[in-house]
Amino acid sequence: MNTTIRKDILNILSRLLEDIRKPKDESVFLLRDLSNRTIHDASIFQDKDSTSIAVIIYAFSKLLEQGMLPDARIIRTIRSAYNHLLDRDDEKYRKRIKYIYAFISRKDSQLNVYIDKVITHACLKKGSRIHDHGISTARAAEILGLSQWELSNYIGSRRVDEARRYHVPVSRRLELARRLFEVDL
Secondary structure (H helix, E strand, C coil): CCHHHHHHHHHHHHHHHHHCCCCHHHHHHHHHHHHHHHHHHHHHHCCHHHHHHHHHHHHHHHHHHCCCCCCHHHHHHHHHHHHHHHCCCHHHHHHHHHHHHHHHHHHCCCHHHHHHHHHHHHHHHHHHHHHHCCCCHHHHHHHHCCCHHHHHHHHHHHHHHHHHHCCCCHHHHHHHHHHHCCCCC
């Protein structure tokens, strides 16, 4: 496993172990945020390990939303996966990840839906980044096996969100223009 990916997954597992113990509402919020970050990583690295950890984090956030708290055994398994990864024993780490997948699928039959959702979201993020570098939407969608409509929709919604984030009220813009042009009204 790539050193950067290993380091990132260790950080993610550490945060999972911390966040999962917090009160339900806080835990759900923190895991959703962590899930978004892991999906971003999966879109960058596009490897099985990053994608599988993104699915696990997303699934845990959904389980917690439904009030299904992980038992002591699954927390020990997460800790064990962390330790195996720390020891650079990728094979044992991946066995623990498979066990966690099995736990999630026993608790929630929607695991395959989560996998699809995480992979699609990661592809959309990646396609959006490719488009940002000057590649056409059609070509970016083709590269990632997405529909042009799906990618265009994602890019458009992202741009609207960015515009909202940097929105400056009209009164503030007017004030700035008056100062720039030294106009007093």
